Amino acid sequence: MNNRINKAISIMQGAWIDFSSTAKGNPFFLLIPFTYPIALLFVMYLNTGTRYLGLLLVGAILAEIINAGTAVFSETGSSKLFFKTFDLYVASPTSPFVYCMTISASWILMNSLAIFLFLLLALYFTHAGLLAVIATILIAIETSMVLGFIAFSAGTRLKTERDVFALGTILSFGLTLLSPIYYPITVLPPFVQMLSFLFPSTGPAILLQWAFGILNVNSNLVILSIANILVYLIIGIVAVKTALWREE
Numbered sequence: 294m295n296n297r298i299n300k301a302i303s304i305m306q307g308a309w310i311d312f313s314s315t316a317k318g319n320p321f322f323l324l325i326p327f328t329y330p331i332a333l334l335f336v337m338y339l340n341t342g343t344r345y346l347g348l349l350l351v352g353a354i355l356a357e358i359i360n361a362g363t364a365v366f367s368e369t370g371s372s373k374l375f376f377k378t379f380d381l382y383v384a385s386p387t388s389p390f391v392y393c394m395t396i397s398a399s400w401i402l403m404n405s406l407a408i409f410l411f412l413l414l415a416l417y418f419t420h421a422g423l424l425a426v427i428a429t430i431l432i433a434i435e436t437s438m439v440l441g442f443i444a445f446s447a448g449t450r451l452k453t454e455r456d457v458f459a460l461g462t463i464l465s466f467g468l469t470l471l472s473p474i475y476y477p478i479t480v481l482p483p484f485v486q487m488l489s490f491l492f493p494s495t496g497p498a499i500l501l502q503w504a505f506g507i508l509n510v511n512s513n514l515v516i517l518s519i520a521n522i523l524v525y526l527i528i529g530i531v532a533v534k535t536a537l538w539r540e541e
Contacts, residue, residue: 326407330356333475343418348507350415352475355501357408358433359468359494361400362440365393366464369448389445389536397441401433408433421505428504432497435522439493440468442529446536468494477508493528496521 330353337349401408412429415421444464468474472492473481478499481489489495496518502508503515510518 322403323406326357326360326404330407330411337475347415347419347505348477348502349475350411350418351502351505351507352498353411354408354415354429355432355436355474355494355498356469357404357411358401358436358497359440359474360465361404361433362397362437363444363464363468364400364403365396365441366444366448369396369445389449390533393441393445393533393536394438396445397437400441401437415505419505419507425501425504425506428501432501435526436494436497439522439525439529442533443493443525446532449536468492472498474498477502478514479508490517490521493521493525496525 334346334349334353338346408429412426416425419425447464472489472494474494478486478489478495499508499510499514499518500522503510
């Protein structure tokens with residue numbers, strides 16, 4: 294128990310040091326998370342007004358959470374191929390789990406301002422209550438952790454610098470646009486709805502939209518969403534345990 298507590302403290306300390314040093318070095322990094330969601334919100338607002346603004350704001354929250362997880366992929370790849378600092382972590386007593394969780398938590402802190410402001414706006418436009426706040430916190434922890442595990446494992450397998458940008462872009466596209474983040478899953482044909490559960494962001498998206506009162510879900514969707522989360526939690530744990538932490 295004490296060992297787990299010490300690991301948790303180490304993760305939060307490392308995440309805070311990484312976040313605070315980046316924020317102090319260049320405060321503009323705190324504004325980067327706003328750029329893509331605000332651009333999309335602006336375009337959609339011009340076309341639909343406030344009709345779907347609540348749904349889009351919830352999508353923006355999810356996009357920030359997803360970005361915190363997938364950013365681990367770019368950071369792992371960059372430290373391994375560009376900055377050559379990855380070997381320093383490998384040579385240290387740090388475990389891959391602690392390293393991955395630290396980077397993921399750091400990116401959640403980096404995106405926390407955007408998540409908080411989008412959350413306030415979503416609560417205002419949807420008139421949601423405490424359930425939505427609790428769901429946001431739980432989904433932020435689970436989704437960023439699972440995506441961080443998978444992204445970290447993938448990042449350790451990169452061979453060239455080009456892979457960082459190419460695969461990172463494809464990963465973000467699939468998780469934020471092919472998965473029902475900015476739209477309800479019910480607008481998709483039944484066959485496509487089932488295919489969307491191949492993405493780890495689909496379950497969290499459905500449950501968060503339901504918590505904000507945007508989406509009316511039946512028992513089948515709830516079961517599929519929970520199963521989606523649990524399956525990818527297992528996949529994430531397996532992924533971080535099989536990461537190429539020490540090259541042979």
